[in-house]
Amino acid sequence: xxxxxxxxxxxxxxxxxxxxxxxxxxxxxxxxxxxxxxxxxxxxxxxxxxxxxxxxxxxxxxxxxxxxxxxxxxxxxxxxxxxxxxxx
Numbered sequence: 713x714x715x716x717x718x719x720x721x722x723x724x725x726x727x728x729x730x731x732x733x734x735x736x737x738x739x740x741x742x743x744x745x746x747x748x749x750x751x752x753x754x755x756x757x758x759x760x761x762x763x764x765x766x767x768x769x770x771x772x773x774x775x776x777x778x779x780x781x782x783x784x785x786x787x788x789x790x791x792x793x794x795x796x797x798x799x800x
Contacts, residue, residue, distance in 0.1 A: 713785040718778045720771060728768045728775045729753050 721728060732755060736743055741757040741764065748754075753768040762783035769776045 713783055715781045716779070718776065720774060720776050722774050724773065725751070725753065725768050725770045725775045728777060732766055732768070 723731070735741070736755070736757050739759065741759045743755060744758050745756040746754070751770045753766075755764075755766040755768075757764045757766070760783075762781060764779065764781045767778040769778070
């Protein structure tokens with residue numbers, strides 16, 4: 713299974729980065745890797761059999777966020793906050 717999403721927000725990259733740090737902690741995601749390349753934050757997080765990549769890119773005074781979540785198709789359903797911060 714692979715899910716991709718992207719969105720724009722009016723928040724600055726540091727605020728978005730802080731939001732995702734809180735989401736990762738609250739949702740039980742383990743941060744496996746964090747990179748800062750140029751102006752882009754790259755997060756790799758793990759939870760159970762799922763892996764998520766989150767990129768936070770500056771867009772002027774705003775930010776763009778790209779999320780990719782992969783994991784096994786079918787199987788046990790997970791509950792709680794996703795890497796995107798919403799409930800399923």
